Amino acid sequence: MNVVITGANRGIGLELVRQCRSRGDVVHAGVRAPVHAAELTGLIRGAGGRLHVHTLDVADPASVRAFAMGLPGPVHLLINNAGVRSRPDELSDLDGDDLTRTFQVNAVAALRVTVALLPQLRAAGGAKVANLSSNLGSIADNSWGGAYGYRMSKAALNMATRSLGHDLKEDGILAFALSPGWVQTDMGGSEAPTAVDTSVAGLLAVLSRLRPEDSGGFFDFEGKCIPW
Template identity: 85%
Template sequence: MNVVITGASRGIGLELVRQCLARGDVVHAGVRAPRRATELASLVRGSSGRLHVHMLDVADEASVQVFAGALPGPVHLLINNAGVRSRPDALAGLDSEDLIRTFQVNAVAALRVTVALLPQLRAAGGAKVANLSSNLGSITDNSWGGAYGYRMSKAALNMATRSLGHDLKEDGILAFAMSPGWVRTDMGGSEAPTAVEVSVTGLLTVLARLGGEDTGGFFDFEGHRLSW
């Protein structure tokens, strides 16, 4: 299976690369600074030619177009993992420019990459798109406020995924919003309860079993359907 993973240099993205390689996939990893992606470089050496690292800035249209043009088809699984979160992200001192940047990277960019790769996804004859969202993007589950940029961007990503589920179904492409949980990464912090290996194993297991009746849905790494 040919897999594309954005934001692949660390955290969840890097572990996705590791586990996809371990199960035998060919992986195209998009990163902003390939020369600094030292852990990816070590994986390349042991991948028997199955890992390809590409420069990709998901917030830049030209970069996304170059990336898409460099990828051979088909693409069976696209994981839009690249994301940012600024702290503090509270009402007091809200930085509107940072909020817009967060929205661009977390929501608009995933849609941009998906559209750019549509020819390769269509060529797979049954591709899946996984947009890495968050429980914090659930309006129903917002019980304590705050996290304005992050919450808004992930809610927007969920809406985009819902529309993709409708618009791409005739092409045989399924789309899902996936919450990895609160994960111990640089973004999640050391207090997060879920190990990155556990989250990624769950994400890939759930993705493998989701079908046409689930497209456009919002799920966590344990397979539970989440509220919008």
């Protein structure tokens, strides 16, 4: 299976690369600056040609176009993992430029990459698109406020995923919003309850089980449906 993973240089993205490569997938990993992604590029050794690292800035339309043009098809699984969160991000700390950047990376960019790779996804005949969202993007689950840019961008990503589920149905492409949980990464912090390898193993297992009737849905890494 050919897999594309964005934001693959650290955290969840890097672990996705590890686990997909280990199970035998051919992985195309996108990062803004491969020269600064030593841990990722180090995985190429011993990958038997199953790992390819590409320059990809998901917030730059030209970079996305160049990435898509240079990527061989088909693509069976696209994981839009690239994301940012600025802190502090409470009401008193709002910065309009930062909000816009967060929206661009977390929501608009995932849609941009998906559209750019539609020819490769269509060529797979039954591809899946996984947009890495968050429980913080659930409006129903917002019980304490704050996290404005991150919450808003992930809610927007969820809506985009819902629409993709409808619009890509005729192409046989399934789309899902997936929450990895609160994970022990640079973004999640050391106090997070879920180890990154546990989260990623769960995400991949859930993706293998999701079916056409689930397309456009929002699920956590254990397969539970998350309220919008």
